[in-house]
Amino acid sequence: MNAVLTQVRDNRSNKIEPVDPMTPAPCRVMRRRRENHDTFTLEIAHENGLVGFEFQPGQFNMLYVHGVGEVPISISGDFRKSDRIIHTTRDVGTVTRGLARLRAGDTLGIRGPFGVGWPMRSAEGRNVVIVAGGIGLAPLRPVIYQILAARSHFGQVALLYGARTPEDLLFRREFNAWRRKGIVVHETVDRADGSWRGHVGVVTAMIQKVEFELVGAIGMICGPEVMIRFTVNGLRGRNMAGNDIYVSMERNMKCAVGFCGHCQYGPEFICRDGPVFPYDRIERLFAIREL
Amino acid sequence: MRSMVQKLAEHPFMTEFVDEQLELIARGAGEVEFEEGAFLFREHEDADRFYLIVEGSVALKIHVPQTGPVPIQTLSAGQALGWSWMMPPYKWHFDARAFSPVKAIVLDGEYLRRLFQDNSEIGYRFLRRITMVLAERLQATRLQLLDVYQVAT
Numbered sequence: 001m002n003a004v005l006t007q008v009r010d011n012r013s014n015k016i017e018p019v020d021p022m023t024p025a026p027c028r029v030m031r032r033r034r035e036n037h038d039t040f041t042l043e044i045a046h047e048n049g050l051v052g053f054e055f056q057p058g059q060f061n062m063l064y065v066h067g068v069g070e071v072p073i074s075i076s077g078d079f080r081k082s083d084r085i086i087h088t089t090r091d092v093g094t095v096t097r098g099l100a101r102l103r104a105g106d107t108l109g110i111r112g113p114f115g116v117g118w119p120m121r122s123a124e125g126r127n128v129v130i131v132a133g134g135i136g137l138a139p140l141r142p143v144i145y146q147i148l149a150a151r152s153h154f155g156q157v158a159l160l161y162g163a164r165t166p167e168d169l170l171f172r173r174e175f176n177a178w179r180r181k182g183i184v185v186h187e188t189v190d191r192a193d194g195s196w197r198g199h200v201g202v203v204t205a206m207i208q209k210v211e212f213e214l215v216g217a218i219g220m221i222c223g224p225e226v227m228i229r230f231t232v233n234g235l236r237g238r239n240m241a242g243n244d245i246y247v248s249m250e251r252n253m254k255c256a257v258g259f260c261g262h263c264q265y266g267p268e269f270i271c272r273d274g275p276v277f278p279y280d281r282i283e284r285l286f287a288i289r290e291l
Numbered sequence: 292m293r294s295m296v297q298k299l300a301e302h303p304f305m306t307e308f309v310d311e312q313l314e315l316i317a318r319g320a321g322e323v324e325f326e327e328g329a330f331l332f333r334e335h336e337d338a339d340r341f342y343l344i345v346e347g348s349v350a351l352k353i354h355v356p357q358t359g360p361v362p363i364q365t366l367s368a369g370q371a372l373g374w375s376w377m378m379p380p381y382k383w384h385f386d387a388r389a390f391s392p393v394k395a396i397v398l399d400g401e402y403l404r405r406l407f408q409d410n411s412e413i414g415y416r417f418l419r420r421i422t423m424v425l426a427e428r429l430q431a432t433r434l435q436l437l438d439v440y441q442v443a444t
Contacts, residue, residue, distance in 0.1 A: 164440040190435045200350065200363060
């Protein structure tokens with residue numbers, strides 16, 4: 001469901017009220033978890049009680065830090081836990097640093113969810129290869145949760161995950177549980193010291209470790225744009241079609257509803273038409289450096 | 292029991308060779324196994340072998356003074372390992388250490404060099420395959436150098 005956060009229940013009156021998509025809903029941080037040196041996860045609940053917050057894996061919310069500003073952050077949580085909105089991000093900018101300073105009990109505003117997510121319905125009955133780089137695993141974690149919730153509805157599934165160093169790998173505590181439930185997980189890092197017992201190399205090199213058939217499979221890629229380009233080449237080398245490969249794009253999103261044009265990407269607005277696109281729809285845009 | 296020609300034919304590196312060529316290559320081939328932690332070769336030693344990994348993973352490491360061995364890359368089943376046997380000074384540039392129990396086909400480097408001299412068709416195909424592997428690894432190295440994860444995603 002392409003839901004917008006329009007339903008909010010006032011605990012005192014038990015009245016369900018609509019919220020304008022341009023108006024941040026008052027929310028409160030319930031829990032904050034430090035994932036690594038620069039990445040953290042916030043568990044957020046609506047101030048007045050949230051009525052079945054629904055989202056598609058790959059959608060994002062606009063998070064508003066009072067007095068600082070607003071920033072688009074993908075949802076990284078489990079769609080079944082509708083009482084909490086989960087966001088994982090890095091503290092690399094003014095607003096995200098403001099988010100990083102929030103603690104349990106602090107308030108913030110949320111608009112959303114926005115955008116087009118991953119093609120979960122198209123993926124049903126097919127093999128799935130998920131390729132994530134760095135923080136790019138956060139918008140893909142809801143995909144994994146949805147697959148795990150209906151594992152028999154999907155074919156073979158592989159997660160290929162690359163990060164800069166072992167310390168940068170996100171959600172490692174969940175990998176074994178994912179493996180036990182039938183997802184092949186290959187993790188790799190670009191650089192490591194001698195204590196690292198895992199794989200070293202770029203994530204694109206992991207594609208050849210996928211042992212199942214990729215022709216007809218669905219590919220989902222999220223990470224730095226350069227990594228996306230190399231990954232697409234790798235998947236095409238396994239004869240995947242461009243319209244079976246989906247990528248999550250990032251530009252400077254402001255309004256989140258396709259009005260302001262800040263995130264215009266050729267004829268597309270990332271916030272409204274994306275952030276997830278079938279690769280063949282935007283392939284030609286990758287070659288235009290001015291974009 | 293499968294012959295060495297069959298085993299070579301099943302390895303992804305050798306897919307471009309025909310049986311007659313594989314028979315010639317197989318004359319310089321053998322099978323080896325390494326326990327986890329064993330060295331396939333060490334930096335500065337004579338580079339006289341070419342490996343086709345059949346099972347397991349191998350970590351390539353370089354020794355950094357006052358730091359110790361630093362892993363550079365991990366290679367796995369289906370991949371080729373080592374090209375220092377092809378060109379002078381025929382010395383390994385890295386350590387190659389079994390990351391897990393490893394089974395591999397090992398080809399004699401000196402035998403291969405002589406074979407390439409005598410049979411330019413095999414030499415061409417072999418170098419073509421090696422070049423593809425080198426190109427992949429060069430691209431991967433460039434991607435590593437870009438340090439893409441430092442940029443916000």
